[in-house]
Amino acid sequence: MTAGPINEAAHFQPQPPTYADTVSKGDIPKEYKLQRYYTSGDVAKHCSAHDxxxxxxxxxxxxxxxxxEYAGPLAQPIIEAAGxxxxxxxxxxxxxxKTHVDPVTGLEEIYCPWGRYIHVPPQGPESMWGTNFQTPWWEDRRYYIGMASRQTRKVTVINLLTKQKNTLEVPVEETVAEIKERYLVHNAHAGSYTWKRLGKPLNMEKTLEENGMADETEEFMRLSIDPDDHTPVIHLYFNDDLTEA
Known part of the structure; x- marks a missing residue:
C-alpha cells in the first residue's frame, strides 16, 4: 500500500488504541493539543518507551x-529511534x-538496520509470529499527529509589561497565532496582549514572512554573519495598559 499525501494534522486525529489489561497507566500517552507543524526539537523531547x-x-x-500494546524485543529498535x-x-x-537481499539466504526481506521491529515478519516460520494486526503501524494514521517543518527560524518575544524576553524556534509555516500557542508555556496570559512588530499590530492569522518579517538566516550565513545576532523581535503590549498605544 502506497502512503497517500497528508495535508493537515487536523484531518487525521489520532484515535485511542485498545490497551491490554496489563498496560500500566504510565504507558498511556498524556493528552496534548495537536499542532499542524513540529520542529525536530519538538520531536526530540519525546524520546522514551513511554513517550x-x-x-x-x-x-x-x-x-x-x-x-x-507491543512489549518485547521487537519494540526495542523503535524505542532506540524515539525522538x-x-x-x-x-x-x-x-x-x-526498504528491502534487501539477505546475503546468507539469498531471499528478499525487509531491511532492518537497527534490528527487526514491530509488524516486520520473521525470516522463516515462527510459531510466536502474530498476524492478527490489520494495518502495520507505518500505514496506520491513528499515530499521525502532524507535519514536520521543512525549515525553522528564531524569533524573540519581549513582554513590555514584565520585560520578560524569550527566543523561540518556530516552523516557518506557522502563523503568529500558532507561535502564540508555543509561547503560552512562558506566559499563560499571552492572549491578553497585542502582538506588534515595530509598533504595528501583527496579523495573527499570517506567518512571520507574510507579516513582513523575512527569514534572512541563509543570507546572513552566506555573509558569515551569525543569524542569532539578528533575530527579529516581537513586542507584546498588555491590552489593559492604557499607556501603551
Whole structure:
C-alpha cells in the first residue's frame, strides 16, 4: 500500500488504541493539543518507551500507544529511534519498509538496520509470529499527529509589561497565532496582549514572512554573519495598559 499525501494534522486525529489489561497507566500517552507543524526539537523531547515520537518523510507520529500494546524485543529498535527521524527505514516512493537481499539466504526481506521491529515478519516460520494486526503501524494514521517543518527560524518575544524576553524556534509555516500557542508555556496570559512588530499590530492569522518579517538566516550565513545576532523581535503590549498605544 502506497502512503497517500497528508495535508493537515487536523484531518487525521489520532484515535485511542485498545490497551491490554496489563498496560500500566504510565504507558498511556498524556493528552496534548495537536499542532499542524513540529520542529525536530519538538520531536526530540519525546524520546522514551513511554513517550515515543518519530518522524519520517515529513510527517510526525506518536508511537506511544503502539509501544503500550507491543512489549518485547521487537519494540526495542523503535524505542532506540524515539525522538528522531527514521526516513532511512522506508522507501520514499512506496512508503513501505526498504528491502534487501539477505546475503546468507539469498531471499528478499525487509531491511532492518537497527534490528527487526514491530509488524516486520520473521525470516522463516515462527510459531510466536502474530498476524492478527490489520494495518502495520507505518500505514496506520491513528499515530499521525502532524507535519514536520521543512525549515525553522528564531524569533524573540519581549513582554513590555514584565520585560520578560524569550527566543523561540518556530516552523516557518506557522502563523503568529500558532507561535502564540508555543509561547503560552512562558506566559499563560499571552492572549491578553497585542502582538506588534515595530509598533504595528501583527496579523495573527499570517506567518512571520507574510507579516513582513523575512527569514534572512541563509543570507546572513552566506555573509558569515551569525543569524542569532539578528533575530527579529516581537513586542507584546498588555491590552489593559492604557499607556501603551
Amino acid at each position: 515515543c515520537w518519530v518522524s519520517f518523510f515529513g510527517r510526525v507520529y506518536d508511537l506511544t500507544p503502539l509501544l503500550a 528522531g527521524d527514521i526516513s532511512q527505514w522506508f522507501d520514499e516512493a512506496t512508503g513501505q519498509p
